[in-house]
Amino acid sequence: MRAAVVTTFGGPEAVEVVEAELPEPAARQVRIKVAAATLNPVDAGVRQGVFGGAGKRIGLGWDVAGTVDATGVATAWSVGDEVVALDPGMVRPLGTHAEYVVVETDAVAKAPATVDAVHAATLPLNALAAVQALDLLELSQGQSLLISGAAGAVGGFAVQLAAHRGISVTALARETDEELVRSLGAAHFASGGVQPGGFDAVLDTAFLGETALEWVRDGGAYIGVIPQAAPASVRGVRTGAVEVSADGARLAELAALVDEGVLTLRVAETYALDEAAKAHARLAEGGVRGRLVLVP
Structure with a gap:
């Protein structure tokens, strides 16, 4: 599968899209086929080396919206469920800016029913x-x-x-x-x-x-x-x-507020996953109202 990573720190040009091994879910984990994943300032910080990890391949992306593709044991989720999740982590081999991502089952929530995956991806973080x-x-x-x-x-x-x-x-x-x-x-x-x-x-x-x-x-x-x-x-x-933490139950409440019209989801622009470096360059320009979203 393809995934956006950095192997050296720097500007937007440091972002690479590489081939990575398809991750397999363990117990109390699910694998999500990514439909959309948001680019956030924390990703720019990771790319610049703010959180360390020199010499490692570091995956980018914390937000995800998509479909459950595989499950480990001890999870209530089923293949085909449309979900959103937060997958936080500063220095790890893969993030959500990929075609597939494995997350903890208790970080997952049912996706809002009233919006598409691109908008839903802006919710979690x-x-x-x-x-x-x-x-x-x-x-x-x-x-x-x-x-x-x-x-x-x-x-x-x-x-x-x-x-x-x-x-x-x-x-x-x-x-x-x-x-x-x-x-x-x-x-x-x-x-x-x-x-x-x-x-x-x-x-x-x-x-x-x-x-x-x-x-x-x-x-x-x-x-x-x-x-x-x-x-x-x-x-x-x-x-x-605040030090944000994954919380599927709370995320489900927020998704319900989207469906009730309480929360508005704002998308500024979308980019193909292969354009991840271009999306980072746009984020670096500033003045974005709404979020930049990557679509595999």
């Missing part, structure tokens, strides 16, 4: 990161939340999920994105001039760090999206960062 970050913030209905980078993939899901929970969301984004973030459910919009201490919590998907921390009231909460990179606590503000 970014929506799980958003909902797990919101869980860490522990906000109640009516409390106030500022989300930086609200027009991005994680930020956009966070706006919708928080608004669905009855939280008062202020979206921080570029002026040109105001219409978008309001359509996602933001009650308020900011592009600058945020009031210090004005919010019960901040979800910082734009990596603003200490700047965003100043916007949290005394005793509030700050959650970022880069593990081990949260700013130190000040004024009694609880700080931390």
Whole structure:
């Protein structure tokens, strides 16, 4: 089968599409025939060597939508099931940017019924990161939340999920994105001039760090999206960062919210698997609204 990998670190040109051995599922695993797999910033980090692994062949891709193709023992999934899954990992021989991928059975969820596989592939990593970050913030209905980078993939899901929970969301984004973030459910919009201490919590998907921390009231909460990179606590503000984990049960809940119209899946562009390097080059240009998706 074909798979996108890196064997040396660097720019988009470091991405290769190679022939790899078809993986076989072990106990409590399923093999998915990949219909679509999303390209995320973490893949660029892997490609650049941020997470190490020099001298190894490293597979790319965490998100997948497709069809169960084979199963190991002790799994409730059946061949032919249409599914989505998160397959996290920084340094491993194969990722989801391939024709087939083996994942743990408890990382898998039934795919949303109302969207195609290309859109479904954008759900796992970014929506799980958003909902797990919101869980860490522990906000109640009516409390106030500022989300930086609200027009991005994680930020956009966070706006919708928080608004669905009855939280008062202020979206921080570029002026040109105001219409978008309001359509996602933001009650308020900011592009600058945020009031210090004005919010019960901040979800910082734009990596603003200490700047965003100043916007949290005394005793509030700050959650970022880069593990081990949260700013130190000040004024009694609880700080931390989400480290997204695979969770098939939670992913199933998110897929149901897609079918209910609560969550919007945004695809910017699609690329053939053989164009993986081209997709990385587009990601590196920035300004992408929605996700880039690879189709084997």
